[in-house]
Structure formats: structure tokens, C-alpha cells
Amino acid sequence: MNHRSAAEQADYLSRRRARILPGLFVIYMSQQAIYFSAAGRAPTSAQTVKIGAWALLTIVITLALATKGFWFQPRQVRDMIDDESTRSNRLEAMRLGFLLAIFGALAAYFFNQIEPLTVGEAIQLVVSLSLGAALIRFAILERRAHRYG
Amino acid sequence: MAERLGNRIKERRGELGLTQADVAELVGVTRKTVNTVENGVFTPSALLAIKLAAALNVPVETLFWIER
Numbered sequence: 001m002n003h004r005s006a007a008e009q010a011d012y013l014s015r016r017r018a019r020i021l022p023g024l025f026v027i028y029m030s031q032q033a034i035y036f037s038a039a040g041r042a043p044t045s046a047q048t049v050k051i052g053a054w055a056l057l058t059i060v061i062t063l064a065l066a067t068k069g070f071w072f073q074p075r076q077v078r079d080m081i082d083d084e085s086t087r088s089n090r091l092e093a094m095r096l097g098f099l100l101a102i103f104g105a106l107a108a109y110f111f112n113q114i115e116p117l118t119v120g121e122a123i124q125l126v127v128s129l130s131l132g133a134a135l136i137r138f139a140i141l142e143r144r145a146h147r148y149g
Numbered sequence: 150m151a152e153r154l155g156n157r158i159k160e161r162r163g164e165l166g167l168t169q170a171d172v173a174e175l176v177g178v179t180r181k182t183v184n185t186v187e188n189g190v191f192t193p194s195a196l197l198a199i200k201l202a203a204a205l206n207v208p209v210e211t212l213f214w215i216e217r
Contacts, residue, residue, distance in 0.1 A: 007174040014179050083178035085191045145181045145190065
């Protein structure tokens, strides 16, 4: 049975998120290594599953970064987790992600002049670079904020 | 020259015998936010500054000031 107040629960979940995020970043980026190591080979059903898993994880991480996250928690706890400093960290992370999406797309465009990229590869590159950067930036900012505890 | 927001949250908390968690609960934020404001890592909005001042029962200009 849970005897935590909303504030204690919010603090606990916020700390847990800060601990989990770097691991999630490693999992997400390792998917890219798997994808690009298989680049150029004929598509298999296993690759389709991997791409599906990548797309699903991309959607979940994007929604978690763009919203308050913790969708199954009570509203009061969710509001408290998404307090002012968290929103500031989240916006800073998304700002970095946006910048890297632009520069990543430009890099893919110019790289394509030297070594042709498929649309799928370019999308993987841009999305993974920008979302990965936003994710790790958010993780760093949240862990730093908790360290001052 | 960089300006930052100084505060006496820790001092005031001590006077009232409140922990960061108590203040966080009064204001409706996580303890992390109180920590970061108290340590000058995060500059609060006017709304949060006023809420913190109200929770600590002091005028906002007593709790916060600009450091140059």
C-alpha cells in the first residue's frame, strides 16, 4: 500500500526518471548501430521488426518529452512532476533536439552528394540524432538538478 | 556582467523549521525545484517566487534580490 503524499510520490518518480533516462538513451542509440550495421542488405522480416521497435520507441520518447509523461499517475502527481524547473529542462532539451534536427538534415543532404542515402537512412539519422540529443540533455539537466538535493 | 537572483530561502526555512520537502509541498512543486532555486541553479518565474515568499511568510523582495 502506498502512503506517500503527492509531493513525495512526485519527487520519487522524478528521481527515478532521472536515473532511468541515461539507460533509455543507450538503448535507443544502440538500435541505430544495429540498423546501420545492416544497411545496404536486402530487407528481412527481422529488420522490419527492428524498425518497428525503433519507430515505437521514438513515438514513446517523443510523447514523453513533449508532454508531462507518467500517463498512468494521478493528475496531481503529474502536475507536480512537471513543475517549473522540469518544464525549463524539458524545453532546453527540446531546443537542442530541434537544432540538431536542422543540422542533421543539412548534414544528411550534403552527405548524400558523396555517399547516397536512402530516405529511410536519412530519417533514421535525423530522428535519432535529434531525439537522442534531446533525451540525453534532459537526462543530464534532471540529474544535475537532483544532485543539488 | 551576469546578474543572478540571490535568495534567503534556506535561512528563512531554518527560522520556520521547515524542510525543503515541506516548502515543496506548500508551494506545489517537487523538492528538486526548491533545491535548485535555493542553490541559485534555477531562476524561478515571478509566479513561483511569489508562491515561495507566501509559503515562507515574507515579502518577495525580502526573499529574493538581484546579485551583480
